[in-house]
Amino acid sequence: MRPRAALAATDLGFAAFAERNRPRYTRYAQARLAQDTSVTRAVRATFVYAREGWHWLLGQPSLAADVWEELRYQVRVLSGAVAARDAEVRSLYDGLPENSADSVLLCHRLGLAVGEAAELMGLEISAVQAGLAVAHRALPHLALRGRI
Incomplete structure (x- = not known):
């Protein structure tokens, strides 16, 4: 005890x-x-x-x-x-690995800084940055519209 x-x-x-x-x-x-x-x-x-x-x-x-x-x-x-x-949020999770989708959602949709998103998810900052880079490459149509 x-x-x-x-x-x-x-x-x-x-x-x-x-x-x-x-x-x-x-x-x-x-x-x-x-x-x-x-x-x-x-x-x-x-x-x-x-x-x-x-x-x-x-x-x-x-x-x-x-x-x-x-x-x-x-x-x-x-x-x-x-x-x-939001259908766009659903498309993030349909088209990206979960860490990438979470990084986009937290940083670009909810406005958290990369460091805050990393702390929240228990990741290194570089992992969140990598997730965002994957999203930019995988979903360029959203990047062009400023969504990621």
Whole structure:
């Protein structure tokens, strides 16, 4: 059994993580899912996963990457039943690897800086930059219109 102080610090760490990321996770899910109830479910399930596995996640190489992968999983599951609000967003995920599509969505559609998107996804900045470069090459029609 862990001492109370350690449990309180762990709870505080989770609370800070959730407070920092909930708005950004919600914006991401809103861009990918058509129904607000689906957005709420995806974000809630992601934080339940993170809370229940918090001690394990703290020992992983990238807590942010693991929780981001859970959010993407929740969105994928729900997006199979519900179309995206925006057909262009759907085409990003149909035409690109998931990291590239996420990079475009976060940086160009939601306005996050490359560094912030990398931190959110638990990636190196160079990985987000590479994802954006893949998108420019793979979907030049969107690049020409200024969408990526």
